[in-house]
Amino acid sequence: MLLSMAFLIRPSGFGEKTSFQSNMSEFDLIRRLQNTVNAGHADVKYPADVGIGDDAAVLSIKNNQQLLVTTDTLVSGVHFPSETPAADIGFKSLAVSLSDLAAMGGEAGWFFLALTLPQADETWLDEFASGLAALSETAGVQLAGGDTTSGPLSITITALGLVPQGHALLRGTAAAGDLVVVSGTPGLAALGLADYKKNQSTAGLSWLALTRPQPRLALGKALRGTASSCIDISDGLLADLGHIAKASQMGAEIWLEHLPQADVMQLLQVADRWNMQLSGGDDYELCFTLPADREGELHDIAAKSGVSLTVIGQITEEPGLRCLLADGSGFVPRQAGFDHFPDSGK
Amino acid sequence: MLLSMAFLIRPSGFGEKTSFQSNMSEFDLIRRLQNTVNAGHADVKYPADVGIGDDAAVLSIKNNQQLLVTTDTLVSGVHFPSETPAADIGFKSLAVSLSDLAAMGGEAGWFFLALTLPQADETWLDEFASGLAALSETAGVQLAGGDTTSGPLSITITALGLVPQGHALLRGTAAAGDLVVVSGTPGLAALGLADYKKNQSTAGLSWLALTRPQPRLALGKALRGTASSCIDISDGLLADLGHIAKASQMGAEIWLEHLPQADVMQLLQVADRWNMQLSGGDDYELCFTLPADREGELHDIAAKSGVSLTVIGQITEEPGLRCLLADGSGFVPRQAGFDHFPDSGK
DSSP states (O other), X not given: OHHHHTTTSOOOBTTOSOXXXXXXHHHHHHHHHXXXXXXXXXXXXXXXXXXXXXXXXEEEOOTTEEEEEEEEEEEBTTTBOTTSOHHHHHHHHHHHHHHHHHHTTOEEEEEEXXXXXXXXXXXXXXXXXXXXXXXXXXXXXXXXXXXXXXXXXXXXXXXEEEEETTOOOOXXXXXXXXXXXXXXXXXXXXXXXXXXXXXXXXXXXXXXXXXXXXXXXXXXXXXXXXXXXXXXOTTOHHHHHXXXXXXXXOEEEEEGGGSOOOGGGTTSOHHXXXXXXXXXXXXXXXXXXXXXXXXXXXXXHHHHHTSOEEEXXXXXXXXXXXXXXXXXXXXXXXXXXXXXXXXXXX | OHHHHTTTSOOOBTTOSOTTOSOOHHHHHHHHHHHHHTTTGXXXXXXXXXXXXXXXXXXXXXXXXXXXXXXXXXXXXXTBOTTSOHHHHHHHHHHHHHHHHHHTTOEEEEEEEEEEESSOOHHHHHHHHHHHHHHHHHHTOEEEEEEEEESSOEEEEEXXXXXXXXXXXXXXXXXXXXXXXXXXXXXXXXXXXXXXHHHOOOOHHHHHHXXXXXXXXHHHHXXXXXXXXXXXXXTOHHHHHHHHHHHTTOXXXXXXXXXXXXXXXXXXXXXXXXXXHHHOOOOOOEEEEEOGGGGGGHHHHHHHHXXXXXXXXXXXXXXXXXXXXXXXOBOOOSOOOOOSOGGGOO
16 A cells, blocks of 8 residues: 555655664665765765765855756656666766756766665666766766655756856857857767667667767866857757757757768668757757857867867847758758657647 | 657756747746746745756855755655645655755755656646745745656755855764754654544644644754754654764663653553654654753744754763663664665665
8 A cells, every 4th residue: 555655755865774774775775876976086076075974965166166056857668768777877867967067068066866766676776876987987076965765767866067157158148140069960869769769779879879978068168158058959959959049039040961970870861860860859969159250269179078069050130940951942850849748738 | 668758758957848849838837837936036045047947057155155955856655645735745845855954054045846747737736836835935945947757756856055164064973961952843744644544634733744844944054053963853753863873973862751742642652652753754853962061052042943942862972772761761662763675675
């Protein structure tokens, strides 16, 4: 009976359920996470003043910095197939949150993990933690707290980052004439999903883009003071550029033939490829704008941040988005974006 | 087929899915939350520099302050019966996180909501938001971001608070001879649950303690500089005092006859009442310690923070917890605490 359990299993932070318990399993679970994810403690950029083990974490923020905070949830069977390897789930759960910090020009500092598990499975947990650690170590970010509960598998990560006062990259600050730039190759994650659905393929660049997306933290940081607006394209290039355009009270045109192509996309019909690149989503590249007279800075920024950058369009006074071919003709994409509750709309 | 959805419904912050979508339902959902919960914007203590609507929130922290961060998850059917009114779920989801800030001596600043819903039900959402708003308004705390996803009903709230540098109330700083003090009446929430299970009673003080717990933010703030350690007793008085004792490398004794009693508890057998008060849990009162020569300050602190305070024991050099009667005899409680994964222990 669920009711008999009601309110008796209550929320608890990572500091709960320690030696006073006769049953140590939740404590073990937390310790395993902490030991794996924070193993490379020396590489943490901003160690928490008080981390896991009290009611809340205590963090210091310098006076000339602003704090960035973002929260994302991944639900089993919704955001990833239930058979997904735990390490991939761990990696991606953190990647989607760090990508939001990157899109704001932030440096990643800490993250908080709310993990809901059907049961405390040590093997699953160790693999999950190893995937988290693979990304947290390269990003220098610390697991500073969280909560573990029993229930259907779901992961919510809240990531905190820092940005120098006034330097956050926003959405609503693009100007007419600004160039639209995208990092990497949009559409790779959608291709990885299509290949998996078609022939269970889990190989190659597109599968990596889907399961191990690299948050573009170095790029976001390099864009401070140069980009006039920035967003990550997790909802799809068109939808997310649409967010920049609308927030800036502008429009935009996308030059389809300029979209960067990967070798693995060569077998696709061109219209299919464009649709995948415009609307596929689940990419964690950045889309940003910059004044046209600063285009020359892109080469250095790409070199510094280790990712390719491609000019793919321009911000326009005219509202709305237009996908254009070189001959001036238009292309109407199959699907513009995504909604989590498609059946309940008005 | 779940697989066909895999990776296609992807995490998105509150800034996603706006005008570019033909289907506006997720946007509506977010706007409804934001409008209800942040309606009393003038009363927000620390308005976000950038709130809902971008990849991450941007917050300013003063130089002489430290940031407190805590995350808690409530899962339907685990932490609350599935038939619980949405407004109660909203209220309690925020209360458990704010209680952690209170236990650290913090002032509540902002919260981030990760809401997983089976479907976008506007009526449910409006009630949920009204419950959230009831507490966020009295606490002066701002909903500064979040995520909405589809899946089994689950609420994760990450709350951020502020504390003057070096003044956070910790667990590991109690000293031998310090008095143990508890706020309010521990055991009320467990009594509320027992009454509900027995006769579906949803009336009175105990039901309110269970469904609308008041985070003791004013008390936590008033205890800065006075309390030598502090914790909230969401896991039960005994388990949580155990956390203080262990973290402080001390022990503690509890004087059972000193436990504050409520009128609604008068029908209980004394041993049943003690068990309820020691181990019931789901109370969001504070348990703290202070040097014995500062006991005189308790009256003013209680008056200032609007909650009763009762000395119920003492920190001891001897490790472990002892429940004592006035005649010196001991009492062995039925259940010490709680574990979310009781079947997987070693």
